[in-house]
Amino acid sequence: MEEVSTCLPVTEDVAWLNVDEAAEVGRVRRTATNLAERLAFPATRVAEIALAVTEIGTNLNKHASGGQVVVRSVRAAEHAAVEVLAVDRGPGIADIELAMTDGQSTTGTLGLGLGAVARSADRFALSSDRGRGTVLVARFHPHAAARLDDDGATAGLTRAIGGEEQCGDAYAVRRSGNRVTLMMCDGSGHGPLAASASREAVRVFCALPPGPPEEAVARLHEALRGTRGGAVGVADVDRSAGTVRFAGLGNIAAAVVTTARKHGMVSVPGVAGYQARTIRAFDYELPAGAAVVLHSDGLTERWSPQDDLVTRPPLVVAATLLRDAGVRRDDAGVLVAVAP
Numbered sequence: 001m002e003e004v005s006t007c008l009p010v011t012e013d014v015a016w017l018n019v020d021e022a023a024e025v026g027r028v029r030r031t032a033t034n035l036a037e038r039l040a041f042p043a044t045r046v047a048e049i050a051l052a053v054t055e056i057g058t059n060l061n062k063h064a065s066g067g068q069v070v071v072r073s074v075r076a077a078e079h080a081a082v083e084v085l086a087v088d089r090g091p092g093i094a095d096i097e098l099a100m101t102d103g104q105s106t107t108g109t110l111g112l113g114l115g116a117v118a119r120s121a122d123r124f125a126l127s128s129d130r131g132r133g134t135v136l137v138a139r140f141h142p143h144a145a146a147r148l149d150d151d152g153a154t155a156g157l158t159r160a161i162g163g164e165e166q167c168g169d170a171y172a173v174r175r176s177g178n179r180v181t182l183m184m185c186d187g188s189g190h191g192p193l194a195a196s197a198s199r200e201a202v203r204v205f206c207a208l209p210p211g212p213p214e215e216a217v218a219r220l221h222e223a224l225r226g227t228r229g230g231a232v233g234v235a236d237v238d239r240s241a242g243t244v245r246f247a248g249l250g251n252i253a254a255a256v257v258t259t260a261r262k263h264g265m266v267s268v269p270g271v272a273g274y275q276a277r278t279i280r281a282f283d284y285e286l287p288a289g290a291a292v293v294l295h296s297d298g299l300t301e302r303w304s305p306q307d308d309l310v311t312r313p314p315l316v317v318a319a320t321l322l323r324d325a326g327v328r329r330d331d332a333g334v335l336v337a338v339a340p
Helices: 023-038 043-063 114-120 191-207 213-223 314-325
Strands: 010-018 068-075 080-087 123-129 133-140 154-159 169-176 179-187 230-238 243-249 253-257 262-265 281-285 291-295 332-337
Touching: 010 023, 010 154, 023 043, 023 068, 023 080, 043 068, 043 080, 043 114, 043 133, 080 314, 114 123, 114 133, 123 314, 133 314, 154 169, 154 179, 154 314, 169 191, 169 332, 179 191, 179 213, 179 291, 179 332, 191 213, 191 230, 213 230, 213 243, 230 291, 243 253, 243 262, 262 281, 291 314, 314 332
Parallel strands: none
Antiparallel strands: 010 068, 068 080, 080 133, 123 133, 154 332, 169 179, 179 230, 230 243, 243 281, 253 262, 253 291, 291 332
16 A cells, blocks of 8 residues: 655744733734634634633733743644744743642742633643743644644744744654654745745645655755755654654754753755755664754754653743754744654
8 A cells, every 4th residue: 555644734833922011912812813813713712712822921921031922823624723832931830730720829930820721722731940931832723623633743833033024944744654754944044035945845845755855855955946945854753663764955953862862863065956965864763752853053053951851742842942042043943753
């Protein structure tokens, strides 16, 4: 039987919003509810999202340092979801279990109303590190029958350079049985032309038949001719075999990460669409419980696994890495696959 590969739901990071003042909480709420309305959510669900997002934004403003909310759309063939991600550099939550109890407040980052937010969301995750900050993820479906078909083991996050509305980094994920294939593209430069190149990489990648990552990179190299071009990386993750095969062209960083170490994967020099003297793939072991991380050069490579980071949900991992390592003034993108 011919192997079938399908792209997982497409995520769009609609807006990154700073929450430094109380007035900005309203802007976060309006952004989330406007997105829900555009996605044809029922009015009652829009109202629930408004309450949850107001709670999230209010607590960021009261307790956090450098707090931001990301409003995202997650689209599949038949359904869509609204995803809200809160990230901060606050003091962290001392007792998450207590903070989730109704009526409790803490001096940490998101200590009020977390239980209500979790109950209204269809998917909820919270991670907090003392002295470093908190990450919260809440996904809202329009109704119970509209749950998206994703495996919950992969997630990505992008952030445009300051002053640009479009991010030049993009990613896509394909699934085929126990295999997951990750693709990250960093379009050359910034702005609309870089974003156009990375969107073309996503389109071509999702249309490719199953095959080794070096072939996918070669196809992407040809497809990006006539665009700005960019760096691309493709990782074929075989969970059942405990291996990952990676091919990269340009400065896409890739690593197999455990709780104890980070093992970098090799990307060869070049620019997809312009220059590729050779395209090679390399094989690596994928230990039980390890994560595969791809990111653009908007993140410094000088990060290391901390605590139990790779045991957390993939979007929490991506947001934590972007917060802590996304220190360069550039577009930034992170893609993570963790053990299901």
